[in-house]
Amino acid sequence: MRNAKIRNAVMAFTFLLPSLLGFAVFSILPMLVSATVSLSDWDGLHELTLFDDAAGFFREYGVGLSHYAAIFRSAELWQTLGNTLEFVVTYVPLMLIAALGVGLILTQKRRGSGVLRALYYIPVITSWVAGALVWRWALSPEYGIVNAILDIVGIRGTMWLQSEDWAMPGIVLASVWKDMGYFGLMFFAGLRSIDQGYYEAAQIDGAGRVRQFINVTLPMLSPTMFFVIIISIINSLQIFPQVMVMTPGGGPGGSTMVMVERIYTRAFSYYQMGYASALSWVLFAVIFIMTFVQMKLQEGWVTYSV
Amino acid sequence: MFYWIGAGSLAVVVCVPFFFMISTAFKSRGALMNIPMEWIPKEPTMEAFAKLFDVPYFIRSMGNSLYIAASCTAAQLLFASMAAFALTKIPFKGQKVIFSLFVTALMIPVQITFIPIFIILTRLGLTNSLNAFILFQFFNAFAIFMLRQRMLTIHDALIEAALIDGADWWRIFFQIVIPLCGGTLATLGILSFMSVWNDYLLPLVLLSDRAKATLPVILSGLSSQYKYQYDLMMAGALVSIVPIFVLYICVQGQFKEGMTVGGVKG
Numbered sequence: 001m002r003n004a005k006i007r008n009a010v011m012a013f014t015f016l017l018p019s020l021l022g023f024a025v026f027s028i029l030p031m032l033v034s035a036t037v038s039l040s041d042w043d044g045l046h047e048l049t050l051f052d053d054a055a056g057f058f059r060e061y062g063v064g065l066s067h068y069a070a071i072f073r074s075a076e077l078w079q080t081l082g083n084t085l086e087f088v089v090t091y092v093p094l095m096l097i098a099a100l101g102v103g104l105i106l107t108q109k110r111r112g113s114g115v116l117r118a119l120y121y122i123p124v125i126t127s128w129v130a131g132a133l134v135w136r137w138a139l140s141p142e143y144g145i146v147n148a149i150l151d152i153v154g155i156r157g158t159m160w161l162q163s164e165d166w167a168m169p170g171i172v173l174a175s176v177w178k179d180m181g182y183f184g185l186m187f188f189a190g191l192r193s194i195d196q197g198y199y200e201a202a203q204i205d206g207a208g209r210v211r212q213f214i215n216v217t218l219p220m221l222s223p224t225m226f227f228v229i230i231i232s233i234i235n236s237l238q239i240f241p242q243v244m245v246m247t248p249g250g251g252p253g254g255s256t257m258v259m260v261e262r263i264y265t266r267a268f269s270y271y272q273m274g275y276a277s278a279l280s281w282v283l284f285a286v287i288f289i290m291t292f293v294q295m296k297l298q299e300g301w302v303t304y305s306v
Numbered sequence: 307m308f309y310w311i312g313a314g315s316l317a318v319v320v321c322v323p324f325f326f327m328i329s330t331a332f333k334s335r336g337a338l339m340n341i342p343m344e345w346i347p348k349e350p351t352m353e354a355f356a357k358l359f360d361v362p363y364f365i366r367s368m369g370n371s372l373y374i375a376a377s378c379t380a381a382q383l384l385f386a387s388m389a390a391f392a393l394t395k396i397p398f399k400g401q402k403v404i405f406s407l408f409v410t411a412l413m414i415p416v417q418i419t420f421i422p423i424f425i426i427l428t429r430l431g432l433t434n435s436l437n438a439f440i441l442f443q444f445f446n447a448f449a450i451f452m453l454r455q456r457m458l459t460i461h462d463a464l465i466e467a468a469l470i471d472g473a474d475w476w477r478i479f480f481q482i483v484i485p486l487c488g489g490t491l492a493t494l495g496i497l498s499f500m501s502v503w504n505d506y507l508l509p510l511v512l513l514s515d516r517a518k519a520t521l522p523v524i525l526s527g528l529s530s531q532y533k534y535q536y537d538l539m540m541a542g543a544l545v546s547i548v549p550i551f552v553l554y555i556c557v558q559g560q561f562k563e564g565m566t567v568g569g570v571k572g
Contacts, residue, residue: 008396008397008398009398010397011392011395011396011475012392012398012401013392013398015388015389015391015392015396015475015479016388016389016392016393016404017446018385018387018388018389019386019388019389019408019444019445019450020404020445021444021445022385022441022442022443022444022445022446023407023408023411023445025426025441025444026423026426026441026442026444026445027411027414027419027445029422029426030414030419030422030423030426031414031419031422032422033422033425033426034418034419034421034422036384037421037422037425044425048428048429051429064328068414098316098319101312101316102316104312105309105312105313105316108309110309110439115312116317118554118558119317119320119321120316120317120320121554122320122324122551122554123320125500125504125550125551125554126504126547126550127503127504127506127521127522127525127546127547127550128504128506128522128547129504129506129522129525129526129543130522130525130542130543130546130547131543132526132530133418133525133526133529133539133540133543134323134324134326134327134540134543135323136529137330137536137539137540138322138323138324140536142339142341143338143339143341143343144326145322145323145325145326145343148342148343149322152501177319177320177323180316181320194476197552202388205358238415238417240417240506240507241507241522241526243507244506244526245526245529248529248530257476259417259418263417263421264420264422264507264510264511265315267421268511273421273425277421277422280418280419280421281418282373283417283418284414284418286420287366287415288413291413
C-alpha cells in the first residue's frame with residue numbers, strides 16, 4: 001500500500017516534470033532575475049556575472065533602489081501613464097459599444113449569422129503586426145482610406161499618427177477594430193446564457209424592447225461586462241505591437257509612449273536593463289492594483305442570476 | 307431594421323482596412339499616391355509580390371514561423387496534457403498546491419518577464435535559436451487549466467478498471483485519456499498555433515539574427531527598411547494573413563466552441 005503511494009507520487013512527478021521545469025525557469029526565475037537586475041545598472045552588453053558571482057555583480061553594478069526613485073521622479077513615467085489612461089478611457093467605452101453590438105447581432109438567429117460571426121472574428125486572428133501596418137497606411141493623412149471616407153461624408157480628416165493629439169486616437173481605432181470580435185464573442189456567450197423567462201415576464205408586464213434591454217439584458221449581462229472590462233483594462237496596460245509598428249519611437253511628442261514600449265526601448269535601444277527591469281515591476285504593480293480595485297468594485301454592481 | 311444597420315455597419319468597419327490592404331497590394335508604386343485615391347486599382351499588378359519575395363529572408367521567415375508554430379503547438383499539447391493528467395488522475399499529495407501554484411502564473415504576463423527571459427536565454431546561449439521557443443511550451447498554465455477541466459469530467463472508474471487490468475500510467479494516458487480529450491486538444495492546438503504564428507514581442511527580442519527571424523518580425527522591419535513602399539507592406543500583410551485565414555476557415559466548426567473557451571485566457 002505504501003509502496004503504491006510512493007510509486008504514484010513518482011509517476012505524477014514524472015508526468016509533471018516538463019511543466020515544473022518550465023514553471024521554475026520561465027515563471028519563477030524571471031521574477032527573481034528581474035527583481036535582482038532592477039537593483040543594478042547593468043547594461044545588457046557586458047557579460048552578466050550575476051549567476052556566477054552575485055556579490056561581485058553587485059559590487060560592480062549595484063545601485064540599490066535608485067532606479068525606482070528615478071522612475072517616480074521622471075516626467076516620462078507620468079506621461080506614459082497619462083497616455084495609457086487616455087487609451088483606456090477612449091478604447092474601453094468604444095470597444096464595449098462595438099463588442100456589445102457584435103454580441104447582440106450574433107444572438108439574432110437569422111440567415112447569414114454564421115458568416116457574420118466568422119467575419120467579425122477575422123481581425124482577431126490577424127497578427128497585430130499585419131493589422132498595425134494596414135492601419136498605419138489606412139490612417140495616412142493624404143493617401144489613407146480613413147480620411148478618404150471622412151472626406152466623402154464631408155468631414156475634414158486629421159494628421160492622425162503624425163499629430164500629437166490624434167496619434168493615440170488612431171491607435172485606439174485600430175485596437176477597437178482588432179478586439180471587438182474577441183470581446184463580442186464573450187458578450188454573445190453571456191447573452192445566450194440569459195434565461196428567456198425574464199424577457200417573457202417583462203413582456204407580460206408590458207415592457208418594450210428598450211426597457212427590456214435596460215432592465216433585463218444589461219443587469220443580467222453585468223458579470224460578463226465586468227469580466228470584459230477587467231480583461232480589457234489589463235490588456236490596455238500591456239499594448240505593444242500596435243504602438244511599435246504604428247508610431248515607432250513613442251509617437252509625435254511622446255504622445256504614444258506606453259509602458260511595454262518604454263520597457264522595450266529602455267532595455268534594447270538604450271541598453272538600460274536595470275532601469276527597464278525596475279519599470280517592469282512598476283507595470284506589474286499597476287496591473288495588480290487595477291485587478292484588486294476591480295475586484296472590490298465588482299461587489300457593488302454586478303447582478304448574479306440566482 | 308436596426309439589425310441590418312448594426313450588422314452592416316460593423317461589417318463595413320471590419321472590412322474597410324482589409325479592402326484597403328488588398329487594393330493597395332495590387333497597385334503599382336506610382337498609383338499608390340494618386341489623388342484622388344483609386345479605390346480599385348485601375349491597372350492591377352503583382353509587382354509588389356514579386357518585390358516582396360525578393361526581400362532578404364522573407365520566404366525564410368515564413369518557414370521559421372511555420373516551424374515554431376507547429377513545434378510549439380505539439381510541445382504545448384503534450385506537456386500540458388501530461389501535467390493535467392497527473393493533476394487529475396494520479397492520486398498523490400500536493401495536487402492542489404501544485405495546481406494553485408500553476409494558476410498564479412496566469413497573472414504574470416510575458417510583457418513583464420521578457421527582459422529576464424532574454425537574460426536567461428543569453429546565459430544559456432539560446433538566443434537566435436528557434437528551438438528555444440519550444441522550451442517556453444514546457445509549461446503553459448492556460449493549457450493545463452483547460453485540459454484539467456476536461457479531464458475532471460472523465461470518470462475515475464475508467465482509470466481504476468484499466469489499472470486493475472494491469473495497464474500502466476503511460477498506457478492509460480496515451481490510450482484512454484488523450485483520445486477522450488480530442489476536442490479540447492484540437493481547440494487548444496488551433497489557439498496555440500495562431501498565437502505563436504502571430505507572436506511579436508518574444509521573437510523580436512530573442513531572434514535578432516535576420517536568418518532566424520519570424521514573419522511578424524520581418525514584416526515590422528519592412529516599415530523602416532522600405533519606408534513609404536506601402537504596396538510592398540500591404541502585400542506582406544496579406545501574405546501573412548492568408549495561411550491563418552485558411553486555417554481558420556477550415557477549422558471554423560471546431561472553433562465555435564474554442565472561441566468562447568479562449569475567452570477565459572484574456
